[in-house]
Amino acid sequence: MLGTSYHGSKMSRDEGANLAKGRRAQRSHAERIVAAWRRLSGGSKVRDAERRTLVACSGGADSAALAIALAGACAESVVVAYVAHDIRDETVVRSEQAHVKALADSLACGWASVEIQVKSESGNLEAVARRKRYAALTELARANGCKFIATGHQATDQLETVLMRLMRGTGHVGLRGIAERRRLATGITLIRPMLSVTRQEAEALCAEAGYVPLVDATNTDQSLLRNAVRARVIPILKDLAPGVEARVARTARLASDSGVLIELAIQEASKRCDLVLQDGEASVSVSWSRSALRQEKSATVRWLLWQHARQMAEHADRVDLAAVEPVVRAIFGNGTDPKVWTISTVRVEMTARRVTCTRVK
Numbered sequence: 001m002l003g004t005s006y007h008g009s010k011m012s013r014d015e016g017a018n019l020a021k022g023r024r025a026q027r028s029h030a031e032r033i034v035a036a037w038r039r040l041s042g043g044s045k046v047r048d049a050e051r052r053t054l055v056a057c058s059g060g061a062d063s064a065a066l067a068i069a070l071a072g073a074c075a076e077s078v079v080v081a082y083v084a085h086d087i088r089d090e091t092v093v094r095s096e097q098a099h100v101k102a103l104a105d106s107l108a109c110g111w112a113s114v115e116i117q118v119k120s121e122s123g124n125l126e127a128v129a130r131r132k133r134y135a136a137l138t139e140l141a142r143a144n145g146c147k148f149i150a151t152g153h154q155a156t157d158q159l160e161t162v163l164m165r166l167m168r169g170t171g172h173v174g175l176r177g178i179a180e181r182r183r184l185a186t187g188i189t190l191i192r193p194m195l196s197v198t199r200q201e202a203e204a205l206c207a208e209a210g211y212v213p214l215v216d217a218t219n220t221d222q223s224l225l226r227n228a229v230r231a232r233v234i235p236i237l238k239d240l241a242p243g244v245e246a247r248v249a250r251t252a253r254l255a256s257d258s259g260v261l262i263e264l265a266i267q268e269a270s271k272r273c274d275l276v277l278q279d280g281e282a283s284v285s286v287s288w289s290r291s292a293l294r295q296e297k298s299a300t301v302r303w304l305l306w307q308h309a310r311q312m313a314e315h316a317d318r319v320d321l322a323a324v325e326p327v328v329r330a331i332f333g334n335g336t337d338p339k340v341w342t343i344s345t346v347r348v349e350m351t352a353r354r355v356t357c358t359r360v361k
């Protein structure tokens with residue numbers, strides 16, 4: 001499957017130079033991916049053989065480019081994994097599975113696959129599929145001795161994500177976009193080594209390796225916001241501002257750094273405001289002294305309430321920053337009568353003395 005052949009009895013000097021330039025560019029893309037993989041999986045103190053990583057691969061250009069780059073650095077540390085779920089046509093799923101396995105075999109990597117049942121679950125189908133997919137990948141990682149799970153999210157995905165969050169309204173949390181690294185479970189860390197590589201560069205890396213990526217037909221459905229942004233907005237932005245993906249990726253990193261400072265300020269404010277946590281059989285709650293909150297800056301109180309509401313809500317993405325504004329105004333107002341607000345699945349109560357957020361289990 002992998003390996004490129006070139007036909008013709010003679011290649012011109014210009015053609016040869018362009019070919020050499022293209023190969024150097026692809027090596028550069030792969031080198032950036034590998035450098036990020038090493039940085040996110042322990043840094044220079046860890047040998048590549050100790051970075052055993054499960055690569056979630058659908059067969060598309062992004063995840064395939066990730067597998068190709070990492071296998072080129074240390075194939076023995078890579079396990080290519082495919083997750084099959086029942087919300088797609090079984091014939092398509094089996095074909096994709098075989099395609100991804102052939103890629104893994106050609107790269108001399110490990111191979112793992114798992115099937116998950118999604119149709120029978122209640123709730124948002126995409127959210128359920130995402131949750132079950134990560135749970136399945138976590139179990140595969142454990143079974144294959146992998147400390148890390150790598151996904152193929154790349155810089156163009158990051159641009160799309162930040163734009164979508166701006167369209168919906170967001171603060172520093174939304175501007176952070178897709179996180180480079182987060183803990184999935186004890187001993188298992190999710191990493192995304194491709195956030196400095198664009199979709200076009202991933203496709204070029206696959207082409208240079210002689211791999212033909214699979215194309216997900218659902219990516220053309222512009223009734224989905226991400227697909228519409230991808231088809232209609234991204235091309236215009238790239239035309240107006242070439243290299244926009246890299247600049248937005250830097251913005252996301254800066255927002256992440258700013259977020260660390262905001263979260264430290266929130267923690268310190270909670271301590272000053274007589275934070276009380278209660279975890280009972282029926283509910284989980286957190287409360288603060290109202291008079292102490294009134295001594296803080298309103299911006300700090302806004303972020304404090306929003307962060308805790310997000311942590312407690314069933315669906316964090318549905319907790320809009322604007323939802324806590326009435327609570328903030330009431331805290332700093334002169335009224336003393338009890339008030340109650342519902343933010344997603346969180347109940348917020350204010351009395352003359354305390355402000356309490358409660359999530360019913």
